[in-house]
Amino acid sequence: MFLILFNNTVGLGAIIDDYLVLSEIRFEYIKDISIIAFMINESLSIVENSRLAGLKIPDVFTRSIEFLDNIELRNKNKK
Numbered sequence: 001m002f003l004i005l006f007n008n009t010v011g012l013g014a015i016i017d018d019y020l021v022l023s024e025i026r027f028e029y030i031k032d033i034s035i036i037a038f039m040i041n042e043s044l045s046i047v048e049n050s051r052l053a054g055l056k057i058p059d060v061f062t063r064s065i066e067f068l069d070n071i072e073l074r075n076k077n078k079k
Contacts, residue, residue, distance in 0.1 A: 013034035044068070047065065051065065
């Protein structure tokens with residue numbers, strides 16, 4: 001689900017950047033911000049899949065993934 005969200009976000013960021021440039025507003029960073037968010041999401045996915053495959057990863061990554069999983073579970077329980 002996050003992959004679809006971030007793919008659409010990168011495209012939307014590029015469209016917003018183009019619109020702002022055409023409107024002579026010099027803020028061209030929305031596309032860059034959405035690409036960085038996509039890269040962070042993919043990096044976390046690679047680390048999480050490595051952990052599930054049984055590879056040893058540093059505790060920092062393990063704790064951050066568990067923290068994000070807990071946030072996701074809390075959000076699902078609220079609905």
